[in-house]
Amino acid sequence: MELKQIVTGFIGTENYKVTPITNGLINTTYLVEDDDADQKFILQRLNGQVFQRPEVIMHNHILINEMLENGNYPLMLVKPKPIVSGSFMMDDEDGNSWRMLSFIPDTNTFFKIPDIKTAYEAAKAVGCFLNTINPEFLPDIQIPIPDFINFEKRILDYQTSLQHANEDLLKDAALEIEMMNELLFLPKKWIKMEKEGQLPKRVIHGDPNIRNILFDKNSRPLAVIDLDTVTVSTILYDFGDMARSYTNTLDEDEGNANNNFNPQIYRTVKDGFLLSLKGKLTFEELENLDYAAQTVIYIQAVRFLTDYLNGNTYYTTKYLEHNLDRTRNQLELLKGLRTYLKL
Numbered sequence: 001m002e003l004k005q006i007v008t009g010f011i012g013t014e015n016y017k018v019t020p021i022t023n024g025l026i027n028t029t030y031l032v033e034d035d036d037a038d039q040k041f042i043l044q045r046l047n048g049q050v051f052q053r054p055e056v057i058m059h060n061h062i063l064i065n066e067m068l069e070n071g072n073y074p075l076m077l078v079k080p081k082p083i084v085s086g087s088f089m090m091d092d093e094d095g096n097s098w099r100m101l102s103f104i105p106d107t108n109t110f111f112k113i114p115d116i117k118t119a120y121e122a123a124k125a126v127g128c129f130l131n132t133i134n135p136e137f138l139p140d141i142q143i144p145i146p147d148f149i150n151f152e153k154r155i156l157d158y159q160t161s162l163q164h165a166n167e168d169l170l171k172d173a174a175l176e177i178e179m180m181n182e183l184l185f186l187p188k189k190w191i192k193m194e195k196e197g198q199l200p201k202r203v204i205h206g207d208p209n210i211r212n213i214l215f216d217k218n219s220r221p222l223a224v225i226d227l228d229t230v231t232v233s234t235i236l237y238d239f240g241d242m243a244r245s246y247t248n249t250l251d252e253d254e255g256n257a258n259n260n261f262n263p264q265i266y267r268t269v270k271d272g273f274l275l276s277l278k279g280k281l282t283f284e285e286l287e288n289l290d291y292a293a294q295t296v297i298y299i300q301a302v303r304f305l306t307d308y309l310n311g312n313t314y315y316t317t318k319y320l321e322h323n324l325d326r327t328r329n330q331l332e333l334l335k336g337l338r339t340y341l342k343l
Contacts, residue, residue, distance in 0.1 A: 042103050202235045
């Protein structure tokens with residue numbers, strides 16, 4: 001099935017233009033311009049290796065949109081567009097699943113936090129989003145990526161990589177392995193709290209990176225996008241990942257990072273995140289925000305190091321020590337956060 005058949009299956013006309021969008025990290029994405037209706041849409045082929053149950057993605061997206069629409073949510077929504085039969089997905093001959101989404105015009109996206117004000121507005125938008133999709137009772141959100149936030153499995157994978165890694169790789173990463181092992185108490189506490197039920201199960205975004213927020217020309221948030229990773233877990237993960245991705249003053253590929261943690265942005269992100277959520281979070285959640293930021297950074301460092309020791313099989317790399325450089329970057333970020341917290 002050609003791209004033309006996919007597009008016409010969604011918009012019902014051959015009078016259109018298609019432009020690839022190449023800044024996505026997982027799915028294959030196109031901008032479709034329907035010249036008959038004078039409308040634009042986002043067309044995506046879902047990455048089947050990452051999202052093995054695309055029907056779960058669409059189920060969650062539609063349910064989240066319903067909650068946002070009924071919850072006085074102030075931001076705009078990205079809405080799935082059905083094909084003629086009413087389905088929100090189309091499969092091609094190779095078994096790939098395609099979807100079409102509404103397009104929000106006149107928006108800007110950032111790949112790094114440009115300033116304090118934007119950091120606050122972004123964190124406030126994510127907090128508002130999470131507050132709206134977490135009513136009194138847990139909704140029927142399904143798990144799109146099994147074990148994505150399973151820290152026990154991440155540590156087991158890391159320890160397995162230590163046993164099977166090439167001796168040269170172990171030697172080159174000796175300092176990072178030593179640092180990682182010294183900080184193993186971080187994920188162990190998280191795992192213990194989850195097993196003992198200390199952390200409430202909530203709906204979370206799963207990838208609240210700055211690139212998943214659309215802004216207007218005045219850097220005001222218009223929409224929180226990319227709901228593919230929406231799942232049920234502890235809300236501490238979303239805060240931790242925001243702290244990890246917002247406070248890093250350098251690209252995460254920079255292995256020679258030094259003092260790459262921005263404490264002012266960290267304080268700002270926490271303030272924005274809590275604006276809508278403070279009254280909803282439990283004592284345990286509020287008390288563990290700083291701890292969560294440390295642990296999520298640590299786990300990302302573990303994932304990079306594990307992949308390096310496994311021969312760079314998961315993350316895309318440009319050179320042999322790319323994942324090791326990413327590990328060093330995250331460990332320096334963690335060092336900066338822990339110094340700020342006086343730990």
